[in-house]
Amino acid sequence: MMNASIRVSSPLTAVVGLLLTVALLAVSPNADAAEPLLVEKKSFTTRNFATVSGEVIPEVTVGWEAYGELNAAKDNVILITHFFSGNSHAAGKYTPEDPLPGYWDAIIGPGKAIDTNKYYVVSSDTLANAFPGLPHVITTGPASLNPATGKPYGLDFPVVTIRDFVNVQHALLESLGVTSLHAVIGASMGSLQAIEWAAAYPDMVERMVSVIGTGAMDAWTITALEHWARPIKADPNWNQGDYYEGEKPLVGLTSTLAMITQQAMHPLSMNMRAPQQPVLPEAGLASVTNSLPALDFLFNAAAGQAPLADANHILYLVRANQLFVAGHEQDLATGLAKIKAKTLFLPAKNDLLLQPYMAQQSVKLLQAQGKDPQYAEIEGIWGHLDGIYSISSKADLLAEFINSPTATSN
Amino acid sequence: MMNASIRVSSPLTAVVGLLLTVALLAVSPNADAAEPLLVEKKSFTTRNFATVSGEVIPEVTVGWEAYGELNAAKDNVILITHFFSGNSHAAGKYTPEDPLPGYWDAIIGPGKAIDTNKYYVVSSDTLANAFPGLPHVITTGPASLNPATGKPYGLDFPVVTIRDFVNVQHALLESLGVTSLHAVIGASMGSLQAIEWAAAYPDMVERMVSVIGTGAMDAWTITALEHWARPIKADPNWNQGDYYEGEKPLVGLTSTLAMITQQAMHPLSMNMRAPQQPVLPEAGLASVTNSLPALDFLFNAAAGQAPLADANHILYLVRANQLFVAGHEQDLATGLAKIKAKTLFLPAKNDLLLQPYMAQQSVKLLQAQGKDPQYAEIEGIWGHLDGIYSISSKADLLAEFINSPTATSN
Numbered sequence: 001m002m003n004a005s006i007r008v009s010s011p012l013t014a015v016v017g018l019l020l021t022v023a024l025l026a027v028s029p030n031a032d033a034a035e036p037l038l039v040e041k042k043s044f045t046t047r048n049f050a051t052v053s054g055e056v057i058p059e060v061t062v063g064w065e066a067y068g069e070l071n072a073a074k075d076n077v078i079l080i081t082h083f084f085s086g087n088s089h090a091a092g093k094y095t096p097e098d099p100l101p102g103y104w105d106a107i108i109g110p111g112k113a114i115d116t117n118k119y120y121v122v123s124s125d126t127l128a129n130a131f132p133g134l135p136h137v138i139t140t141g142p143a144s145l146n147p148a149t150g151k152p153y154g155l156d157f158p159v160v161t162i163r164d165f166v167n168v169q170h171a172l173l174e175s176l177g178v179t180s181l182h183a184v185i186g187a188s189m190g191s192l193q194a195i196e197w198a199a200a201y202p203d204m205v206e207r208m209v210s211v212i213g214t215g216a217m218d219a220w221t222i223t224a225l226e227h228w229a230r231p232i233k234a235d236p237n238w239n240q241g242d243y244y245e246g247e248k249p250l251v252g253l254t255s256t257l258a259m260i261t262q263q264a265m266h267p268l269s270m271n272m273r274a275p276q277q278p279v280l281p282e283a284g285l286a287s288v289t290n291s292l293p294a295l296d297f298l299f300n301a302a303a304g305q306a307p308l309a310d311a312n313h314i315l316y317l318v319r320a321n322q323l324f325v326a327g328h329e330q331d332l333a334t335g336l337a338k339i340k341a342k343t344l345f346l347p348a349k350n351d352l353l354l355q356p357y358m359a360q361q362s363v364k365l366l367q368a369q370g371k372d373p374q375y376a377e378i379e380g381i382w383g384h385l386d387g388i389y390s391i392s393s394k395a396d397l398l399a400e401f402i403n404s405p406t407a408t409s410n
Numbered sequence: 411m412m413n414a415s416i417r418v419s420s421p422l423t424a425v426v427g428l429l430l431t432v433a434l435l436a437v438s439p440n441a442d443a444a445e446p447l448l449v450e451k452k453s454f455t456t457r458n459f460a461t462v463s464g465e466v467i468p469e470v471t472v473g474w475e476a477y478g479e480l481n482a483a484k485d486n487v488i489l490i491t492h493f494f495s496g497n498s499h500a501a502g503k504y505t506p507e508d509p510l511p512g513y514w515d516a517i518i519g520p521g522k523a524i525d526t527n528k529y530y531v532v533s534s535d536t537l538a539n540a541f542p543g544l545p546h547v548i549t550t551g552p553a554s555l556n557p558a559t560g561k562p563y564g565l566d567f568p569v570v571t572i573r574d575f576v577n578v579q580h581a582l583l584e585s586l587g588v589t590s591l592h593a594v595i596g597a598s599m600g601s602l603q604a605i606e607w608a609a610a611y612p613d614m615v616e617r618m619v620s621v622i623g624t625g626a627m628d629a630w631t632i633t634a635l636e637h638w639a640r641p642i643k644a645d646p647n648w649n650q651g652d653y654y655e656g657e658k659p660l661v662g663l664t665s666t667l668a669m670i671t672q673q674a675m676h677p678l679s680m681n682m683r684a685p686q687q688p689v690l691p692e693a694g695l696a697s698v699t700n701s702l703p704a705l706d707f708l709f710n711a712a713a714g715q716a717p718l719a720d721a722n723h724i725l726y727l728v729r730a731n732q733l734f735v736a737g738h739e740q741d742l743a744t745g746l747a748k749i750k751a752k753t754l755f756l757p758a759k760n761d762l763l764l765q766p767y768m769a770q771q772s773v774k775l776l777q778a779q780g781k782d783p784q785y786a787e788i789e790g791i792w793g794h795l796d797g798i799y800s801i802s803s804k805a806d807l808l809a810e811f812i813n814s815p816t817a818t819s820n
Binding site: 052053155159161217218219220221222223224226227229230231233234235236240251252255258259262266267270271273274275277279280281284285286287288289292294295297298299312315316318319322323325328329330352355357 | 462463565569571627628629630631632633634636637639640641643644645646650661662665668669672676677680681683684685687689690691694695696697698699702704705707708709722725726728729732733735738739740762765767
């Protein structure tokens with residue numbers, strides 16, 4: 001057996017991360033390792049939820065889970081906000097038999113960077129979660145039943161924003177009697193929520209960690225996200241969002257999921273995983289309609305996941321991301337100016353989706369406002385996914401940041 | 411008027427480059443500037459063309475043009491090979507009224523880096539050119555009439571490879587009595603052709619310049635190219651390539667062209683060009699089916715260009731690129747080992763499509779084979795397109811390389 005201090009990670013056993021919403025984790029194979037944290041998926045409902053777009057959703061239900069214990073003062077709460085294709089399952093296992101724990105199990109748990117012996121860590125599903133077909137996901141979105149019609153909302157569901165995601169989480173915390181956050185921490189779309197939390201509820205948020213994120217969308221990213229939406233909209237089965245009684249737009253969904261996954265990766269990791277292409281493969285040379293060996297890896301995985309995703313939900317997530325600027329203010333600087341939290345930005349050096357220039361932009365603006373944001377780049381071969389797969393390389397920095405005093409509290 | 415030594419370039423007047431196959435050029439607005447090089451588009455036909463895939467195309471016709479004069483020894487020829495959405499028009503103007511000259515006019519012309527006072531510069535259209543609807547493009551591909559049926563080939567056209575493009579150019583040069591190339595120079599897909607020339611006809615090629623290119627496709631790029639193909643194949647109007655008597659798959663084509671263009675750019679340039687998005691734009695917040703201000707720039711341009719492109723041609727170009735490895739050998743090292751030419755690799759530092767690691771891979775392999783490849787990175791804000799728009803920054807290096815002696819000639 002290996003020494004307890006040695007942790008092994010095996011990139012080759014990892015499945016395509018954003019699709020399966022599982023992470024490649026550093027596992028401790030030694031016999032005396034701690035039991036896996038067992039977690040329970042719960043459900044939270046709020047009624048007459050008013051959206052930023054000015055509509056009211058009669059009933060919003062989202063899933064959530066928590067790790068650790070809420071203290072008596074209810075001031076030891078850390079909120080985790082999830083990425084585009086993720087869900088609340090950030091740590092632990094639902095059953096001991098689960099093959100893999102939550103996506104950030106490397107940093108969340110007893111004695112880990114986000115120490116569940118000290119903190120009560122809450123993680124919730126967002127509105128319009130991308131994968132409502134996954135067994136543990138609980139979400140409200142276009143695929144949910146519209147009480148007015150008894151049928152799925154489809155495009156009658158109001159457009160929702162990152163602020164709406166935050167407001168659902170706010171209602172959840174309120175139901176728990178929680179009025180302050182020791183920290184809010186999220187990766188990618190979760191980073192948008194974390195920043196939005198700090199800008200929208202500055203007096204509630206003491207620390208904010210943005211992992212592989214941005215304080216605002218730019219034209220480049222708004223356009224990149226549109227490429228994710230177009231295959232769905234172009235699929236005849238999409239039918240203007242009304243497909244719940246017919247064929248699902250799986251061809252478009254497959255294109256979208258494959259694109260998302262590639263853009264979240266990096267040539268270094270993809271070239272390691274895909275099979276070497278033989279010279280002039282016979283089928284590929286015979287017709288442009290035939291696939292190639294290098295393609296099956298990604299597109300087969302995407303096709304396998306497509307039935308668990310919802311096309312409309314993905315369109316709504318795309319739009320929520322496209323509309324994001326911190327605090328919904330007229331510009332990023334104004335939004336960031338509202339933040340009182342201590343901040344830490346952790347972009348991934350090889351990220352091709354939300355490149356480090358985006359985090360740097362927020363850092364520079366905060367510095368210009370006399371604040372002291374912290375910044376470090378995650379190294380790795382995964383690109384954007386280094387925010388998940390390589391997060392343990394920043395465990396010490398994270399722990400130090402989380403445990404550091406703020407101006408108003410410690 | 412400006413001083414003759416000052417050249418101005420205006421990124422904001424450049425139209426989306428790969429789509430329009432025009433380049434942002436350094437222009438000399440001074441009154442005593444040289445007359446524009448006037449060029450004539452010509453046509454070349456070769457019969458019973460045998461493809462790598464083992465089929466015979468009864469008649470192949472491609473367009474070509476030339477700048478400078480062929481010398482008596484016919485040994486002053488430089489061949490220019492074009493990029494994915496480009497064509498033979500690398501320099502000069504067809505008429506004095508043309509708004510813009512060819513894409514590399516900054517480096518091709520009298521007294522320029524590729525000096526047409528010394529060299530006879532030949533540039534030809536490829537097989538299955540992406541934009542057969544452009545007035546000056548002459549190409550043979552799936553949209554061409556199949557003499558056996560009198561109708562367009564569609565998917566009956568054989569899959570063609572980069573070697574096939576090279577072999578058509580070889581036949582063209584043969585028809586001119588040219589048996590050696592002083593240099594072959596190409597950008598992007600043109601770089602693939604340049605490398606293929608040097609590997610397939612090593613005794614003919616004295617110098618090879620690969621701009622924003624690669625010696626072989628990797629899984630990352632093969633997959634990225636597949637994302638370009640899928641919107642076309644998913645468009646019901648594509649109809650397995652049989653759309654020439656019906657509606658063209660313009661929705662799919664628009665997605666593809668927009669994707670290509672974005673991937674050829676960089677956040678730096680796109681964010682400069684696109685309008686700033688207002689906070690929570692009303693239409694975008696009203697429905698996910700509404701567009702956003704930041705999107706119109708790219709997608710309207712792509713929609714405007716789509717009718718000039720051919721969907722099948724783009725699928726064939728995608729496949730030709732996906733199948734590429736230098737020399738069609740079992741691996742890149744073996745292909746590169748056949749090259750006798752002096753080589754120069756010019757990736758673009760900010761390229762997100764064919765990143766510099768690809769050129770570096772070839773350079774390292776050539777060095778390991780005891781050769782002396784030259785390498786320099788093009789800087790700029792355009793990403794992949796810096797191989798076109800910022801090429802003048804490497805004009806001196808190019809001139810020095812082109813005019814340098816080789817081991818066997820000078």
